[in-house]
Amino acid sequence: MDFTICPRIEDFRLRIARFVEDEILPVEANRAAWDAHGNIADDWLDALRDKARGEGLWCLQLRPETGGQGLCKVGMSVCYEEMNRSIFGPVVFNSAAPDDGNMMVLEQAATDAQKARWLAPIAEGRARSAFAMTEPHPGGGSDPGMMLTTAKKQGDRYVIRGRKWFITGAGAADHFILLARTSDDPRRGLTAFLHHRDDPGWRIDRRIPVMGPEEHGGHCELVYGGLELPADRILLGEGLGLKLTQMRLGPARLTHCMRWLGLAKRCMEIAQEYAANRHGFGVRLSGRESVQIKLGDLAMGIEVGRLLVMKAAWALDRGSFARKEVSMAKIHVANLLHKAADVAIQINGARGYSQDTVLEWIYRYARQARLVDGADEVHQMVLNRHWVDEGRGFWAWEPGVE
Template structure:
């Protein structure tokens, strides 16, 4: 495993870093550009997206024939971390959740007709999208086998959807949706993925759920389905292949979260270092206090461990493997590192960190969800234990090249 970046990937990483520094951070610093949900406002976002497109920094994660640059997961890891040095970075480059994961799964599994209708508008930035899987109790959350939203085939071959979803990220602003519903009680082939447009009748947004932290565009919504009709051509991946769709989408999506969170963790360190270097108390700079040095040194180590875990998982995905245990390890470690980085950043900055004079408090509130989204810490640790039980000492084996 050689994580040396190719000159091409390094060029993209450096260009993204420069773009974030010169174009995005000044917009982030101006609270007048924020919307009411503490995200970047539509006018500022449109202007930055136009600049990112003109600079050739748009949808780097997709294949060239889809409109991207085909960087692969290792290249994405390097670039996504740079993007999220700003809290507004990923959405500017069209690399933010949930569009990021939706584009990748549509690229991987969509038919040519589905890509033209459902994928291309997201790639161009004309529309946003959402992934509707999670349900209220007793429906499915981390366990997709519990999904209760049902799709019943009609005499004309279409599907009729009934059920409920919640905490669907981006739903209020989304035009294109991927929906996971039950089409049979088969434990392996009982789920199917469907595509639908927001203007189709038979469903509604019940509410935009208030949350503790800042919100993605379109919020986190509860949806009700009461007769949504979906045509046979809008089945993604084939009937009964919904579990495969979730696997193809959620594994890489969990890892791209980690890539972005490493950028936010690094930003916390940056703000803490800057303040510690100039703030004095009792005749000593904070940066010269051993307690502060221990906090920042330990945090730097945790971030580097996270980088290595993410790169290992990205490399595995680039080899064509699912990398389930590698992604789970990265997800748990990086989510907790982000939470710790925001906490330490606030602690070193004192009252300034708790105020809105920096983005530390924004990151702190955002970071708490990291240990829940795409599988809580405990779920991923259970997954790791299952691998440990089945693989034994092989759990720790190194990948080896063929002779």
């Protein structure tokens, strides 16, 4: 097993690390650069994005012909982890959800004409996007088969009616990928559509208040009351919506994990720095065995998460859907991020609970990690199904070729 990375990826990692240290962290430390929802304000973001473009650090995940650098999933794992040393890092490099996952699936599934209209503006940073799948009860959530939003064909157009909610980024999105039911076929009943925010027949009902900080555009509830779309707005093909969700959600779950590892490491960094300088009862905090045990355990958990993410990225690069590998990474890293923030706050005491550091931001953000893109329990059921089907083969190594 080769755990080395190629010189090109290491060069990107080093340049990203320097950019985050010199350019992004000073902006993060300036509360005047934050918007009302705990994200970087657009004017500050635009300036940093221009610098990232100028240094060749823009859209690393996309192919060169799309405007990116063509990094594989393993390379993305290395770079995304480094980007998210800052809470503002991924969005600066145009590698933040939901645009990240939307761009990758559009690059894979869209026609050339669709790429020019719907992908290029996102890749160039001129537009933002959203993925409209999740519905209120009793509609589809983790189980897309429960989807109630319908797209009825009338002549040469499709009329879409239904409701979506917790649609990340919708409040700021220009382009939407929308999942709707076109038939009752259990496997080919869903279809993905593309629509613009200016298309009539839909509206944002509300921006849902949430516990944590938000991506640009928040988490919104959408109402489709007769949105009419022509057939050229179908993405991948009629009845292939479930396939498209599989193409998008597996890699997107893993990119979440890549970024969360960077945040977990940042929590350790803040905790260690404080422990090394804070004294109490004649002893430096970092000299206390209880603190050493907490930080040592976190360091191990982060490394376990990195190995799980790397194995899943390696499998994706080899053409696998990597379902069980992605599920294991998603469960572990989501819980690890929450634990890292909690431990770091505990070590920092009242300082960690305050807004003097970003720990409270990360803590509020981390709680959603165990819910987004499939709750822990859903992924645990997925793993159990794999184990039942594979038996002892669940843990098998893939033999190489001599």
